[in-house]
Amino acid sequence: MAELARTRILLSDLYHLNVGDVVDIKRPKDSPVFLNIGGRRWFDGRMGTSNKQVAVKIGETYYKS
Numbered sequence: 001m002a003e004l005a006r007t008r009i010l011l012s013d014l015y016h017l018n019v020g021d022v023v024d025i026k027r028p029k030d031s032p033v034f035l036n037i038g039g040r041r042w043f044d045g046r047m048g049t050s051n052k053q054v055a056v057k058i059g060e061t062y063y064k065s
Contacts, residue, residue, distance in 0.1 A: 005025040007023060007026065009023060031046070032044060032046055032059075033045055035056065041063075043058050043059070043060065043062065044058075044059050044062075045059045045060075
């Protein structure tokens with residue numbers, strides 16, 4: 001499981017989500033994000049776009065195997 005952000009959404013809004021809908025996480029498009037996997041921080045990065053798609057550019061790696 002990977003977590004990009006947390007937000008609150010009404011259950012009724014969640015129920016009516018459709019493919020292509022956008023959930024506003026109330027952060028600027030170029031704001032820092034932290035990617036947590038299994039409850040541990042693995043990466044940080046910045047939100048942005050790549051080829052007109054939403055993307056995250058990885059900045060720092062915290063997980064070492």
